[in-house]
Amino acid sequence: MPHQELLSLFRTMLIIRHTEEELARCHQRGLIFGACHTYVGQEAISTGVCAHLTKDDPVFSTHRGHGHALSKGMHPRELMAELFGRATGCSRGRGGSMHLFSPEIGMMGTSGIVGACILQACGGGYSSKLMKSGSVAAAFFGDGAVNNGAFHEGLNMASIWKLPVLFICENNQFATEVPFSYSSGIPDVGRRAANYGIPGFEVDGNDVIAVSEVAREAVARARAGGGATLIECKTYRTRPHAEGMGDFSYRTREQVEEWKRKCPITFFRARLLKEFGINEITLEKIESEIQSLVAESRSFAESSPLPDPSTAAMNVYAPRKSLTSHTSLMEQKDPLRIITFTQATHEALAEEMAANPNIFVMGEGIGVRGGNFKTTAGLYDLYGPVRLCDTPISERGFVGLAGGAAMTGTRPVVDFMFADFILDSIGEIINQIAKMQYMSSGRLKMPVLLRGCIGIGHSAATHHSGSYYAMYAQVPGLRVVVPSNAYDAKGLMKHALRCDDPVMFLEHREILTNKCHVPAEDYEIEFGRAAIVRAGKDVTVVALARMVHLAMSVCEQLEKEGVSVELIDPRTVSPLDTSTILKSVAKTGRLLIVDEPPAPCGFASEIAAQVVDAGFNDLDAPIRRLTGVFTPTPYSPPLEAVVVPSAVEIADAIRALVKE
Amino acid sequence: MAQEIIIPRLGWSMEEGTFVAWLKNDGDFVKRGDPLFELEGEKATQEIEAVDEGILRIPLTGPKPGSIHKVGTIIGYLVGAGESPPEFANHSQQVKPAVLNTSGPPVASPSVRQLARKVGVDLSQVKGTGSRGRILQEDIEYAKANLSGECSGTVIPVLSGSDNQRSFIASPRARRLASILGVDWKLLIGSGAGGRVRECDVKAASATLAHGTTPAGVGQRIPISKRRRLIAQRLLISRQQTVPVTINTRVDATNLVNIRNKFKSMNGINSIPSFQDIITKLVAEVLKEHSMVAGRWEEDAIVLPAHNELHIGMAVDTEDGLMVPVIRNVAGITLRELAVQSKSLVQQARAGKITAAQMQGGVFTITNLGAFGIDFFTPVINFPEAAILGLGAIKSEPFFLDDGLMVPRLQLALSLTFDHRVIDGAPAARFLQSLGSAIANLELKENFC
Structure with missing residues (x-):
């Protein structure tokens, strides 16, 4: 190894060590507001691995990520300023110790959730494969992550798709305070790779040269299309899990002292002097430089401004883009263009895939089969297996992967078939995908389309009928779309495939074959724009998806009875177009919200609360909600029929409301 | 604290x-x-x-x-x-007092509901005495006892339902519109659930108010004074809360006129009793025997006045509108004292100097349109009293004697409006008959003066 390279490794390890020790001091002095997980004792690993990565190789990291960020090239002052909660921090004060972002140098983020980085690195690898960029993604994670499902799903996906990924397990022997010897049936991690059909290595994580050599090979293999490698680096953190925590309830002083004697920096320094003939003066000069660098970094951090509180909710979503106009398209009525809901979304997807080579679809049976609901029929033949990617039943895995792919420049579409299956991946959606734009101060875009079928009917029973859109609408960063007809579905899907936000696109199974006129022209429907499905003057009814059709079916009869219904379809639950609803209530004075899922904390409750807040004086009667029964969905038809609002119930609710 | x-x-x-x-x-x-x-x-x-x-x-x-x-x-x-x-x-x-919030279904615990079912009491007919009008076990027992017809003394318990149609609730939208249009929604009968006043009620009321006004620039808009609004409110509530029935009769006023003329001819009398004063005094005497006519309907009883509580109101026309000062204990004062008091009350009322207390406590009211030549009319009960007597004009009219001979006779037109909830037709008629007889057979006795 050339001297320059060796000294570079030495420099990086020292930067990490000195920065961490300074942060530990600062933590004790109360300058750090939250947690501080140091990397002391593990410096050789990130240093040895990142030495082979460029800024275009994305790194995904874990809660103990200071070392990864610094190895990837982050300036210590950006790291320190972040822990000091400053506007100049790498995450602009949004993250702290566990959420370090610097996508400009390929530092794609550290995470407080164990295992997520494994899946995101798979996504980084998938982007590389799709875009043929030649980049290699790396995930750093501790021994605590390897007994998590993400490890299993991630390594399996990386194997079957031959993804250019490095899985770097830093086995420091404790998952927080639980020993790995207790948590795992076998003491080593590297050999698990064999079970997934990828190369695996077990190296001394305190030997930077050993780590570097294994990583060099793995990176080269990945760049050459040889797929992923698992590298277990055996090491030890010589400071507590987090600064300020007690350390000797689960390990002994003697053990810690013993590992301090195995310090990777001391060990490497000695080798530099003895084996590589580097003189003491050179090393001392580097040491002194780095001491100054860290001191300067601390004063930079301390003198940096705190973030402006008025910016606290910035970058939750991507900036709004201009839209393809769709005015007057509704007027055209080409009879040949009366198509189904599914045909409309298929049209949108097919057109966008043709226009944007970075769009790819993942899901079970969406490849050759064309999707359980024909969502991707025929597209496999056009675009092949990389863009129409059939998946194992690994919902958390491929959703986490989709997140990582979006972070690295592609546009994944996850087709869940049934939206009930989303719940297996909910942590990836809520903790990672939805938060990523915010946590990265808008520097990462998250164009992930998550689609699936919702809705009760045809005895689908309780694991194939859930909607849960109200729950998703509670998550800042997500868009939640629930179309009711083919025209809207096409325009909304087009918008979803062009916007930079993660979108939950939920399609009610009972209306997939409903037809309406859909223009062949390209058009988008912006989120947060309700449709006034039917104008009326006596009562406002708000509904989504199938409930729009049920409500519509009773309007004529009610009109004959002298009750004029204004029917509003918000089309998106998040953002919710309350202004159209309020305007309607200002006209009618009465509001009924019809919703298929159960009532508590739901879509109807939210609208009711907003209307009471902003439109109290417009109300001439109490707001009524007609919702599904608070129960899992039963199977047998007579049971199923009574748990969702019926047309008769809707009509009766409207009649009762008019009499209030 | x-x-x-x-x-x-x-x-x-x-x-x-x-x-x-x-x-x-x-x-x-x-x-x-x-x-x-x-x-x-x-x-x-x-x-x-x-x-x-x-x-x-x-x-x-x-x-x-x-x-x-x-x-x-x-x-x-x-x-x-x-x-x-x-x-x-x-x-x-x-x-607001809790009683004003008793719209919607009655509030009662399951055990009370069970008791009500058991003893056959309709909860909606029971007035709760618990917190916020909650119906308690004793309310059911009380209602049951009263269904069985128990009563005592002059306090006659009744089952009081939510007989109050006047609205205490209005939708926010109706309130806003009412405020814009200057309609007092509290005067309206709501068409919504539980009597809720809705926008349509306010609109209808506003249209009614607007109906008949001349186009802008031709006629005049008179802002409704507080006094006018109060009068309207009281009269409306009377119509809404009572079951008014009016009966009429003519009585021989010969003695009445004679006696008044005697007073006029007397020297040293400061206040000559008016026809109304004399009749007021007679009403008090007759009410002693027909006290139900002076009864007051309360939530759970009809309350009858004692003889020294026969306070009688007199409707007075003032520039500000109708006022009803009350003469206290009419049975306990002489006609001359009464005349002095009534004259003073009328003067105070017209001067705007009357106190609220002077207009409270009446058990019966007399109103007089005789001066305008009116015969019969349908006076509105001064709620919460049970009856009002309307005095018409005294006119000389043809009268057939028993032998068929027609003679001219001075006749007084009387109109009695009573609350049928409190008194039935026959007892009301007996009261009017007794009063008529007292007027016809009036003699100037020492104690009367």
Whole structure:
């Protein structure tokens, strides 16, 4: 190894060590507001691995990520300023110790959730494969992550798709305070790779040269299309899990002292002097430089401004883009263009895939089969297996992967078939995908389309009928779309495939074959724009998806009875177009919200609360909600029929409301 | 503990009052019974006495002279030494008695409902005495006892349902529109659930009000005065809450006219009794025997006045509109005393100097349109009284004697409106018959004068 390279490794390890020790001091002095997980004792690993990565190789990291960020090239002052909660921090004060972002140098983020980085690195690898960029993604994670499902799903996906990924397990022997010897049936991690059909290595994580050599090979293999490698680096953190925590309830002083004697920096320094003939003066000069660098970094951090509180909710979503106009398209009525809901979304997807080579679809049976609901029929033949990617039943895995792919420049579409299956991946959606734009101060875009079928009917029973859109609408960063007809579905899907936000696109199974006129022209429907499905003057009814059709079916009869219904379809639950609803209530004075899922904390409750807040004086009667029964969905038809609002119930609710 | 000082209700229908002035300063020690502030009620201004003791604390946001406040508004506190008053802003502007909120289904616990089913009592017909009108076990037992027809003395218990059709609720939208259109929604009968006033009710009321007004620029718009609004409100409530029936008769007024003429010819009489004074005195005598006509319908009983409580109101036409001052204990004073009092009350009423207290406590009212040549009419009961007597003109009319001979005779037209809830037709007729007979057979007796 050339001297320059060796000294570079030495420099990086020292930067990490000195920065961490300074942060530990600062933590004790109360300058750090939250947690501080140091990397002391593990410096050789990130240093040895990142030495082979460029800024275009994305790194995904874990809660103990200071070392990864610094190895990837982050300036210590950006790291320190972040822990000091400053506007100049790498995450602009949004993250702290566990959420370090610097996508400009390929530092794609550290995470407080164990295992997520494994899946995101798979996504980084998938982007590389799709875009043929030649980049290699790396995930750093501790021994605590390897007994998590993400490890299993991630390594399996990386194997079957031959993804250019490095899985770097830093086995420091404790998952927080639980020993790995207790948590795992076998003491080593590297050999698990064999079970997934990828190369695996077990190296001394305190030997930077050993780590570097294994990583060099793995990176080269990945760049050459040889797929992923698992590298277990055996090491030890010589400071507590987090600064300020007690350390000797689960390990002994003697053990810690013993590992301090195995310090990777001391060990490497000695080798530099003895084996590589580097003189003491050179090393001392580097040491002194780095001491100054860290001191300067601390004063930079301390003198940096705190973030402006008025910016606290910035970058939750991507900036709004201009839209393809769709005015007057509704007027055209080409009879040949009366198509189904599914045909409309298929049209949108097919057109966008043709226009944007970075769009790819993942899901079970969406490849050759064309999707359980024909969502991707025929597209496999056009675009092949990389863009129409059939998946194992690994919902958390491929959703986490989709997140990582979006972070690295592609546009994944996850087709869940049934939206009930989303719940297996909910942590990836809520903790990672939805938060990523915010946590990265808008520097990462998250164009992930998550689609699936919702809705009760045809005895689908309780694991194939859930909607849960109200729950998703509670998550800042997500868009939640629930179309009711083919025209809207096409325009909304087009918008979803062009916007930079993660979108939950939920399609009610009972209306997939409903037809309406859909223009062949390209058009988008912006989120947060309700449709006034039917104008009326006596009562406002708000509904989504199938409930729009049920409500519509009773309007004529009610009109004959002298009750004029204004029917509003918000089309998106998040953002919710309350202004159209309020305007309607200002006209009618009465509001009924019809919703298929159960009532508590739901879509109807939210609208009711907003209307009471902003439109109290417009109300001439109490707001009524007609919702599904608070129960899992039963199977047998007579049971199923009574748990969702019926047309008769809707009509009766409207009649009762008019009499209030 | 801090005691709240609130705007009291002066008179039964008062909804709001005009604050005139504090009679104590912030920080003064106030003894129970001290005059605390002046409040203008339905017409009169009253000094309000302190009902508690303590140091007066007036919030900065407290009432200003001339400001109008709803009954129940907290305007200050009496606190102990060293105690600070509660935050004024935290108190709602209006504290309504619980009874006003009894819309919707009756509130009762499951065990009470079960008892009601068991004993066959309709919950909707029971007035709850618990917190917020909750129906308690004893209410059911009481209702059951009354269904069985138990009664005692002159207090006749009745089953009181929610017979009050007047609205105490309105939708926010209706309130807003009412405020814009200047309609008092509290006067409306709501068409919504539980009597809720809705937008359509306010619109209809507004259209009715607007109907008949001349186009802008031709006629005149007279703003509705507080007094006019109050009169309207009281009359409307009477129509809504009573079951009025009017019966008429003519009586021989020869003696009445003669006696009045005698008074006129007497020397040294300051106040010559009017026809109405004489009849008022006779009414009191007849009411002693027909006390149900002076009964007052209350929530759970009809309350009859004692003989010394036969206070009779007299409808007085003033520039401000109708007022009804009350002559106290008519049975206990002489006709001459009565005449002096009635003259004084009429003068005070017309001068706007009458107090709220002088218009309270009546058990029966007499109204007189005879001076305008009116014969019969249908007077409106002065709620919560049970009956009102309308005096028509005294006219010489043909009268057939028993032998068929027609002679001219002075006849007085009488109209009695009574609340059929309280009295049935026959007893009301017997009262009017007795009164007619007393007028016809009037003699000038010493004790009468």
